[in-house]
Amino acid sequence: MRAALRIAAAVTGAVLAGTGVAVALAATGDGSPGDANIAFVGRWDRTNSSAYVPNWAGAYLRTGFTGTTVKLKQRGTIDVYFSIDGGAVQYTQNVSGTVNLTPTKLAAGNHTLMVSYRVVAGSYTGDAVFQGLVLDSGAKTLPANVSPKLVEFVGDSITVGTTSSKNALTAYGWLTGEQLGVRHTQIGYGGGCLVATADGCVSVAAQFLKTGYSSTSANWDFSRYTADAVVINLGTNDKSHGVSSADFQAGYVAFIKTVRGKYPNAAILALETFSKRYAAETQAAVATQNTAGDRNVYYVNTEGWLPSDGLSDSVHPNDKGHQAITAKLAPIVAARLTPTTSPSASTSPSSSTSPSATTPPPAGRCSVAYKITNSWQGGFQGDVTITNQASSAVNGWALRWAFAGGQTVTQAWNATTTQSGTAVTASNATWNATIPAGGTAAFGFTGTWTSINPAPTDFTLNGTRCAAV
Structure with missing residues (x-):
């Protein structure tokens, strides 16, 4: 031999x-x-x-x-x-x-x-x-040359890549992992639901704990690998099996807790289903976990991700659809793999609204670092860090700038953004409203650009001009 x-x-x-x-x-x-x-x-x-x-x-x-x-x-x-x-x-x-x-x-x-x-x-x-x-x-x-980072994609036949040209290999999970250069795997089952139903819909959430999709599969040994991020896309099939809104939301909260128990430090991203089914319930489940102190769980709005010709039938993305999803999702996952802020139980989010009264820093006592951390044809990812250089805290903040190249913000995390023409306003989230003296607040976003993508240089924080660094 x-x-x-x-x-x-x-x-x-x-x-x-x-x-x-x-x-x-x-x-x-x-x-x-x-x-x-x-x-x-x-x-x-x-x-x-x-x-x-x-x-x-x-x-x-x-x-x-x-x-x-x-x-x-x-x-x-x-x-x-x-x-x-x-x-x-x-x-x-x-x-x-x-x-x-x-x-x-x-x-x-x-x-x-x-x-x-x-x-x-x-x-x-x-x-x-x-x-x-x-x-x-x-x-x-x-020796295999593989990244230490791993992203797990959990879902149904859409996550599996059903109807795309190479199934799992042309699905958004595989494409996102390859684009980011990280290890990746898809935990998906065609026709699977979040919640197990009396008429036989398999709970992918329950099978997540198993080595395989079979009901007789052994429990998975989670010491084999640790995911750095988990992307969940479930809910498309539950509606047709009669799962109520209350049961779906409760099931989603329970599943997030299950994932968190297995991966204590992983970012968990809950996608709005592309069919918009259970969108409010998914968002509410994420908010429940945020309020309970888990800041590393995020709801991802997928509005407008799929082009009109991005489906092979009424449900499943074709190759073009999966590529379009990847273009939106990859920078969001990348940001969670290298977070700009560290989750802390002592600064957990709450369900309260942002403070209505804001404290401006003294003139000239703030600075803003704006960095383009990733760029691709027609899109980019930006990270912004605000530094309070004053001797007193800023309580509640709104950072404003204007784009010079016609860019548009499409998604943000750790801040809420609005845009009117070229003018952008980024306002604090509930958990980072206070910037202590000498401290920082950071957020990130993805955006689109056309011919040029220059970084803005003129920033105001609560009406006070900040230095660009």
């Missing part, structure tokens, strides 16, 4: 976690499922050390390898997506056994590989069981 496939026989007596079964450990570089150089992203069932099974959509593996060929060992017939050296994703159907992914040999040297299996509405098409890689004689795998 080729060296690249040998299991390290010298290492014995290891116990497979949770089973009590002694197994041989894989040698790093040998291409077997237990090879430490292979990064398995998403929820993979590793109960069988010689055959790893991906569960949920969007699970994939990445690794590097040497040599000129790479082959995939498959137990049964399956449809496979793969990419070599970061190239275009290729698709091969109804393959099994030892599948040659390089019928034309590669140039000798180091290469990279990504493999994912085709899913339909959450269930895999065929026998999705990874049994290892076959490499050239003397070749080996290399």
Whole structure:
């Protein structure tokens, strides 16, 4: 047997976690499922050390390898997506056994590989069981180059990518993760609901705790990975199954608490469903958690995200629709992965309105740092930090500026924005209304631009001009 496939026989007596079964450990570089150089992203069932099974959509593996060929060992017939050296994703159907992914040999040297299996509405098409890689004689795998950050996308068939050209790989979750350069996975089920119903609608919220979408799936071991952000898109199917507004809102609050219990530091983003179903209830659930002290939960308004030709039917986005969603969502997720403010229980939001009376800083005793942190064709992300340089606190604030390039603010966090023509006003949120002496308040936003995108240089805080820095 080729060296690249040998299991390290010298290492014995290891116990497979949770089973009590002694197994041989894989040698790093040998291409077997237990090879430490292979990064398995998403929820993979590793109960069988010689055959790893991906569960949920969007699970994939990445690794590097040497040599000129790479082959995939498959137990049964399956449809496979793969990419070599970061190239275009290729698709091969109804393959099994030892599948040659390089019928034309590669140039000798180091290469990279990504493999994912085709899913339909959450269930895999065929026998999705990874049994290892076959490499050239003397070749080996290399450590996978993956980000330490991970984003989990939770939803139904829309999140799975149903009706898009490559299913999960052309869905907004996969596209957003790839655009941001982070690990990503989709926990989605076609036809799934937030709330389990008497007529059989599966609760994705309940299955979130499981290794897979099957009702018999084992509980997921959350020590396998920790998500830095969780994007939830649920509610599209609940309406047709008769879930009441009260039950949906209560279910959403409970699900946010579940996610928070598993990922204490993750940003949780609750998307308004693209069909606008349960929008008010979703927003109210987020507000409930904010009021309870969890500032790292956000409601994301998706109004206008989908173009008129962005659907393949009345519900599911097509490729263009998923790309449009990604253009809006990616900068919002990016901002949560690198927050401009640190959530603090001592400054938790409340349900009260912003103070009606505002205290202006003394003239010349405030400064504003406006930074464009990300930019793409037609859009950008901005971060703004206000510094109170006075000896007394500012209680309630409204920052104003004018755009010089016809830009438009489309979404904001940690502030409420309004715009009239070129003039923009950003007002404090309930939890950052006070800027202590020498302290700062920060917020972020996304916007659109056309031909130019210059940064504004003239800012006023509660009517007092601030220095631009």
